[in-house]
Amino acid sequence: MRIILFLICFCSLFCVTSQYSLAQKNMEFSYITDKKYRVIHEFNDQVFVPAAYQLEIEEPDPIKAGKVVIRFSKNQVIFEGSKELPEPFYISNKYKSKVGFVFELMDKRNRPAKLKAVLDQDNYVFLFYFYSKKWGEHSYYLAEKSAYDLAEDKSYFTTRSKYFIRTYSNLVGKKITPYTYVADLSNGGEQEKIRKDDNFYFDFKENELVTHHGSFEIKNAKTFEYKVKENPAIKARIDLDLKGKIKKAYVYVNFKKEVEFIDIGNERYFLMP
16 A cells, blocks of 8 residues: 555656656747836746856856746746745835846845846846845846847737737738737736747738637727726727627737737737837
C-alpha cells in the first residue's frame, strides 16, 4: 500500500514538474517593443520573460527563455524561477519617476525593497532593476527585436497608429489583426502574445463583424465618451450589438483617435504599439 501511494505521489509530482518545464520551455522572450507603458496600472497582470540577468556590478549574462519570469499582479511581484529572489514581494506603493515606474515592495518579513521598470524615450520597458539591503541588486534585461523582425511584425499585425477612428463608420472596410490578447477577462488573465498562425482578426463591414470566432450581424453601433481608470488614454468606446452566440463587442478608442483594444465576449485584444 505504501509503495502504491509513493508511486501515485511520484507520478503526480512528475506530471506537474513536466508540465511546468514544458511551459517554461515554450515561453518566448519579452521584447522591448512589445508594449508601451504610459501609466503604472498597465503593469497589472503583465508577464515579462527577460533575456539577460545581472547581479550587482557583474557583466550581464544571457538566460534561456522562460528560465526567469517576472509576474505582476495588482498587489504582488513574483520572480518565478529566480534562485536569487525566491519569494513573492508585496507592492506597498507605486509611482512614476524620471526613469520610468517605481514599485516599493515588502518581503514576507516586511523588509523593504524597490523595483524600477526603466523606460526608454518611447515608453518601452528595457530593464527591471531590483534593490534591497536583504536581497541586493538584480537587473533583468528584455530582449531587443531586430529591425527586420520588427518590420515583419508591423507588416502583419495592426499598429495602433494605422487608423484614425471617430465612429464605427471609420472602421467599415478595415481589417485589424491584434498583437496580444487576454483570454479570460473575468479572471484577470495575463496578456499573451499572438502567433501569426493563430489567425486572429476583426474584419469590419457595414452590417457585419467577421472574426476568428465567426461572423456576426451588427444590429446597432453607437459611440460614447468613455473613461477607464486603469488606462486614462481611453476617451471613447464603440458599442456593437451583435446577433449570434456573442452579443456584444466593444472597440476602445484613445485620445489620439486610435483603436487601443477590442473586447469580444470575455476576451480582450490589443493592437501593436
